[in-house]
Structures are given as C-alpha cells and as structure tokens.
Amino acid sequence: MDLSSINPVVLIASLMVAATPILLAAIGELVVEKSGVLNLGVEGMMIVGAVSGFAIAVTTQNPYLGMLAAIVAGALVALIFAALTQLLMANQVASGLALTLFGLGFSALVGQNYVGIVPPRTPKLDFGPLTDLPVVGRIIFGHDILVYISLLIVAATWFWLNKTQGGRVLRAVGENHDSAHALGYKVTRVRILAIMFGGACAGLGGAYLSLVRVPSWTEGMTAGAGWIALALVVFASWRPWRVLAGAYLFGGIMVLQLNLQAAGFRIPVEYLSMSPYLITIVVLVIMSSSRGRRSMAAPGSLGRSFHAAG
C-alpha cells in the first residue's frame, strides 16, 4: 500500500487511451455546437459507429476499414438528425434524444450476429527504438494510430475554427444565424456539414471502444460515454484545447481512482466516479447566469432553429 507502486508514466499512457473515445466525440460535438446546433445524440452516434466499425472490421479483417466505416456510419446517422432539425425544423433537443434511442436500438439489432467475436487486432504504431526510450517512449511513442489522430483532429479543429475563413463563417453562423444569413452565408448548409463532422467523430470514438479499447461488441457498450462527451464540451467552454485538457482530466480521474484502489488505497470511489458529472453541473450552473454565459462564450444561437425569412 504505497504510492510508489503507481507508475506515473503508465498512468499517463493509460489515461490517454481511456480518454480517446470521449475526446473524439467531444471535439466533433464542439464543432456542431459552434455552428449553433445542440445535438444530444452523441451516445447514439457513438454506438452506431462502434457496431458498424466492428462489423466491417470483422468482415474484412482490417481494423482500419472498420474505422473508416464507423466514420461514414456516424456521419450518416447524423444526417438523419440534420434532415430533421435543419430541413424539417424539428426540435433539436427532442431529435437528439431520439437519435440516441434510435442508435442504441439499431446497434443492438445490427450487432446481434457479432456478439462473442474477437475483432482483428489494431497494432500499436511502430516507432522502432523510440518506443523504448524512458518515460517519453511509453507516453508519446507507445500508442495506436487513433490516439494520434484524435490529437491531430483537436489541433486541426482549433486551427480551422480560429485561423481560416471557413472557421470564421461557421462561428458566425453559430453566434448569430440571422446576421450570418444577411451576410450571404449558407446557414443551413454550414450546419448540416458541421453535424456530419460531429457524427463522423462520434462514430470514430465509438469504433475506438469496440476495436481497440475493449475490443469486442456488446450491446450498450458505450455506457454513457456520449453523455460525458456532451458535458465535456460545456466544461471546456467550447474551446478545442480545453476539450483535450478536459478529456484527459476526466480520463485521468477514472484511471487514477482505479489505480489507487488497486494499490490498496481507501478512497471515496463513489464521489470520484461522480466527479465528471458534478464538475459539469457546476459549470452549467455558472453558465446559466447571464454574465457567466458571456464569459463561458456559449455560441449565441446555440439550440435555436434557423428559418430563412424571405
């Protein structure tokens, strides 16, 4: 029962892995919300990605094709949500919840024949001797490709949102869709594309669970990860690098509490398991005051339907 039995290098390496699914889903949802759309269907899109990725990976015996399939499947499911909310002006909250329920049911149906199968292994990237370096070897050079891709997506999202014309348009659409429309931007088109990007990321996050993290298919295997991803976007106040920090913090809390338990420490497990949700509630409370809302920088048009008048 001593702290030295917990190896910080291993801890960091495993929290990166544990955080990757929620990181992927959250960075996708961030872009969606930045465009002014609230999609509560993250959990549903994740699990559809998990089952599609698994099915294709098993059929083709190639994990990378599976991940590609998960991206496509996630984007397609998101397209249903886009059609409902952007073209038919359905309520976003209700449609998002429906998407989650649909995703859970649909994945159970598709996944029936894939229970109890072991998917092809996703190898860790081979960095040759770099992986054997002390400390950095395991943290930086010891992962599978999706861990690196998720970091790349975060960096690219930050760059795109802040440094490119396209990103500015997307943010304008999210802040004030009427003004953006008046300026001649295609609000609906931007939002549909953003929703599909969100679906693709969530799908990939789901595939990470079923192909790398677990790896096998079981019904309901996302077990609430999509909801944590949603909370994470708010927690990060819609900033890409904070999403990364938040995901690693949430993942870190989980991995650390398990390690502390395994090392024989008596810790209040219940509270630590609750903590991501508790932190999010606190952030939401702060946000709900109007001054807090401004300082948290929630997109101005978040959750509001856009209907071009005239």
Next chain:
Amino acid sequence: MKRRTLLTSSAMALGLAATMGTAALAQDEPLKVGFIYVGPVGDFGWTTAHDVGRLAAVEHFGDSLETVFVESVPEGADSGRVMTQMALSGADMIFATSFGYGPEINAVAQRFPDIAFEHATGYLQEAPNVSLYNARFYEGRAVIGHIAARMTESNVVGYIASFPIPEVIMGINAAYLAAKAANPDIEFRVVWAYTWFDPAQEAAAAEALIEQGADIIMQHTDSTAPLTVAQEHGALAFGQASDMSSFAPDVHLTAIEDNWAPYYIRRIQERMDGTWEADNVWLGIPDGEVVLSPFNDRIPADVQEEANAMIAAITDGSFHPFTGPINRQDGSTWLAEGETAPDGDLLGMDFYVEGMTGEIPN
C-alpha cells in the same frame, strides 16, 4: 361512447382474456410461460444465461410448452406493466429474472392468483403464488479462488467488483478463503467499479490491477473486457456467468456459469402436473445450477484434480466454502471450528474475512 364506459368495457375484455388464459390450462393446449429479462438476451452474461435456460426448456418440452420473453425490462413500474400484459395474454407461469422486480411481482401476483410467479434473486414473498430462486455462486468462486492461488506467480490476485452488496462480498470472501487455504501468501486487490456493465471502465480496472502486480484477474462484472485485457497483457483470468473462452482463449482458465435449465425444466413440469408450490430455494453446484466451464489446458493436471475434488466435495456436501474457524477482518470470531455459515449470514454479508486487506466502501 363515453370515456368511462370505454374503460369499463375494455377492462371487461381484458378480464375475459385473463379467464380464457387460465381456462386454457385445463385443455391440452401448450403451457404458456413468460420470461422477463433485465438486459438484452445478447449480453453474453446474466441474461444470456437465463435465455439459455428458457431455450433448454423449449427443447425439453417441445410442443407442450410455449414461451414468450421480454428483454431489457427496467426494474420498477415498467416491469409491473410487462408482467400484467403477460398475465392478461394468458401466461400460466412467469419467470422474472432480476432482483429489483420484487415489489411489482408481488403486486401483480396478488391480482392473478392462478398464475405461478418465479422471482430470481428476490427476497419478497407477499403472495402465496410467488416463489423465489437463487444460485450459490460463491461455491464456484471458491473453486476459482483455489485455482488462482495455485497458479499465481506474483501471489497477487486482482478482483474487479461491482457494488458492495452481500452477493459480491460473499464472492470475494469465498474466493479468498479458498485461495488462502491453498497459498497462505496470497493477496487480493479489490477494485470497485460501481457498475455491472461498462466495458471501458472494466478494461481500465483490469489494466490498473495488472499494473499493480496482479497476474490473475477475477471479475464480478458482466462484460468480457477484463478477459481481453488480460489476454493482451499475458495475465490469467476467469469468465463470468457464461463461458467466455472465445474472447481470450489463451488465458481464460474457466468460468462460473449460471445453469438455470434444470430448475426451469423442473418447475415448468411441476406447473404442468399441477404440483407447483411456492418455494424459496438457493441451489448451487450440487444441483447443477452453478457449473464450471471446461478447464483450460494451462491449468496443470494436479490443480485440475484438486479443483475437481473440491467440486465433488461441494456436491456431496462434505465441504462448505464457509467452514469455521473463520474470523472477521477485525479479528472477531464469525464461525467457530467446524461451524458452517448460516444462509442468513451469507445473504447479509457486509464484512471481509480475516486476512483481506482494504476496506469495503459504504
């Protein structure tokens, strides 16, 4: 039609359906049996095991039995509606397979006195037609505890527990006592996952335990994730509820399987014969309700022999996993020399036995 008359007439129609349902029993029609599951039949664990039992009964009785099942029924008010619906559509017997259905079963059973209700892992019996059944999983845990103790090299066993309830604590203690008897240096590291089913969390728990020196993983959670993690890291592991060897063929030593088929077949037969009576049974290895999956070849022959001897001793009643002298963790006496644990003590167990490290969370 006024709303009230509509309700009355539909209630009458429902009542009629119920009467027809019980009347059908007298004729040579198949017995209708309903099953209510808490999870999906494809969970590869708890619910799968119950459904395998149902299918065995279908196979056994052929045309004289008709079964229906509803899966993923949440505990609480919804389950009451599902049971009522089953009762109204003519079920003669209903198996409800989760602890939390208790209040609803008893309420529905009072309204349908002619239907036989069977509740798995329950404790409430407020109607004469409610029967309870459970399995002594701790007997299986004692056997895998022995195997673990004989096969570990690090003398550290990692245990992924779900919630601190008597069923789970009983399992840890049974495994630990058997392990300690075979290897006095054994140490158990317990991680409470606070979930029955969360593959990612269970995988992380298994990794943490292996990182802390455990070379054998036991689990009292339902997913296969700990096994795949064990396989990846070259640790050994045991399956839960079903044979999970296909997920980790190299390291899956055996699994504690729930085998409900004998009980289901016997009780359905009794219902057919009209001899069914409410009961409260807790069956285990001797009754074939708790079964160990085929041993992995990695278990040395002498250890397999010892495990089989233990199973035989439990079967003929000469060995009880909780036989005194056993002290509680705090050193106070629980069981005196030669005394075996009363069922009541087991079903309310809230303490570790002496030698266990760590504390049970509140």
